[in-house]
Amino acid sequence: MKILIVLAHPEPKSMNGALFTTAIETLQAAGHEVKTSNLYAMRFNPVSDSSNFTRLQNATFFKQQLEEMHATETGSFAYDVDQEQEKVEWCDLMIWQFPLWWFSVPGILKGWVDRVFAMGRFYGAGKYYEQGIFSGKKALLSLTTGGEEGAYLKDGFNGDIINMLKPIHRGIFGFTGWSVLHPHIVYGPARLSPEAREAELNKWKKRLLQAVDEQPIEVGTY
């Protein structure tokens, strides 16, 4: 299987860094092809504007989605955007590895989506949801939190984490056609002992080996 892993964490020695490295090693050892986008290490520019394109259809009024359709027709996405689009198009399974920041993804990852998931190339003209361009491909969120698991239950301090992830699961993945796998969550790694963190990495290895054959979850009805 062709697998893309996107990492959004500024510290390679973090738990997210360890989960990222574990995923690459585990999947490659199992015979999968792996590509990565380590966004901070790449110094990926998350600011979405006219620099997404090598030339503009309308240089006097910037309208991103119109420029995206034009760039799809004329092959005029900026090199850094095009490289990421090619990786997303290449993979059968896409994994995002990130710490939960403000109940969401870090800004660098949101900016990656804003620039890379372009109208025309990734969605539009009736290509949404079940008819989406990435229909048949799978997407998996792997995240860590600061809070403990109990805080993320339905009646917990912060509320249900699955609901929290809906804008990503439904609004980004579902909208563009991906089948969504159940998220993999390490709760409060900073509160765990080194042994418990090691156990989490082993749990992740096992999950990864099953993930390629897992059935997707329903993201439209919760």
Ligand SMILES: Cc1cc2nc3c(=O)[nH]c(=O)nc-3n(C[C@H](O)[C@H](O)[C@H](O)COP(=O)(O)OP(=O)(O)OC[C@H]3O[C@@H](n4cnc5c(N)ncnc54)[C@H](O)[C@@H]3O)c2cc1C
């Ligand atoms: C802007 C911002 C917003 C935030 N918003 C939220 C929020 O909305 N909700 C929430 O719950 N939290 C939030 N947090 C907290 C954040 O989610 C957690 O700090 C983060 O998920 C922890 O993951 P980490 O990879 O940074 O862990 P780290 O703190 O880097 O890792 C924990 C420990 O694991 C150790 N480690 C690394 N590799 C290994 C290894 N191979 N084996 C064993 N141990 C290892 C590290 O040395 C470290 O001591 C926020 C934080 C920020 C900065």
